[in-house]
Structure formats: C-alpha cells, structure tokens
Amino acid sequence: MEHADIDPKDNPEYLTLSQAGKECGVSVTVLRELIQECKLVAGIARTKNGHAYLHRDHVPSWSQIEAILAQMYLQQLARVEKAMKNLEVEVEAVRFDLSEVHADPDGPLGDDLRAAADLLVRRERQDGVGGDEQAQPRGDGADFGEESPRRRAQRRVTVAGLAVAAEGHVIDAGESHI
Structure with missing residues (x-):
C-alpha cells in the first residue's frame, strides 16, 4: 500500500x-x-x-522475488497458450474454407479465407512485397456467387497469392483475429 x-x-x-x-x-x-x-x-x-x-x-527476500517472477512467467505462458488455441481455431477455419474452394473453385470464398488474404496483403504492403498488379481481396463479405469471369480470375489470383504469401509468413499469436 x-x-x-x-x-x-x-x-x-x-x-x-x-x-x-x-x-x-x-x-x-x-x-x-x-x-x-x-x-x-x-x-x-x-x-x-x-x-x-x-x-x-x-x-x-530473493526467494520471494523468485516466486513472484515464476508466477509471472507461468501467467505469460498461459496467455501464450490461450492465444495459440485461438490461432489454431482460426487456422482450421481457413483450412476449411480452402477445402471448400478446392471442391468448388467457382463457388464463393469463405469469410475466414478472405480475411486471411486481407491480412497477408496488408503484411506485404508493410513489408514492401508484392506490386500493384496483384489482385486485392475484397474483404467486404460480399457473396461471389454471380461474378464475372474477370472477377473470378481475380479471385483465383488472390487465392494463389495467398498461398504463395503464406509460405513466407508466420502469423503472430497476437493476430488471431483472422
């Protein structure tokens, strides 16, 4: 006090x-x-x-300090473990959306896949990777059910860009909001 x-x-x-x-x-x-x-x-x-x-x-005392630091360390580990569990759920949702795209390439993209694509595009912009010619994901939740052949091609480029970008990026635990 x-x-x-x-x-x-x-x-x-x-x-x-x-x-x-x-x-x-x-x-x-x-x-x-x-x-x-x-x-x-x-x-x-x-x-x-x-x-x-x-x-x-x-x-x-030294032992009291040591006990407090050990407690803080365990609390940090618990936070990281919780973040990893949340991240695993989000990654599974993106995998599910990818499976749906493989099953029906002309179907709509799932929200989780679009959000992951948006995240990677933002990261590439921050890192200075990728150019203007790369198609940008919409990320607005619009349904791609009735899209033009041009839009379908852009979507496929976006998904392909997501796959290429994902090979070189690791998503931080703090960014589990995919």
Missing part, C-alpha cells in the same frame, strides 16, 4: 530501489517492474516526483 503522507526521501526507514535491490539481490529494473505490475505493493511510498521507495521492513 502506498503511503501518501510520508516523504520517503528524507526518511531513513525507506530505501531507494537501488538500496533495496542490493539487499534482496535483484536489479532496480526488476524491482521497478514488480512495482509497476503491482506485484510488490506493501511498503511502497513515492516522492512528489513519483520515485518509488521501499520501506526497509518490506524489502522482499
């Missing part, structure tokens, strides 16, 4: 993060991060400028 009434700068009971870090065997950066993530809250006081000080009775 932060002590708002106390100016820790002139109080000998409060240590700078550098002093506290020397006592518990970790760097100032680690202590700052733990305070910022609200993993260390007891005995924290701030100066008027916002600098954190730690009460000497609340300086954590």
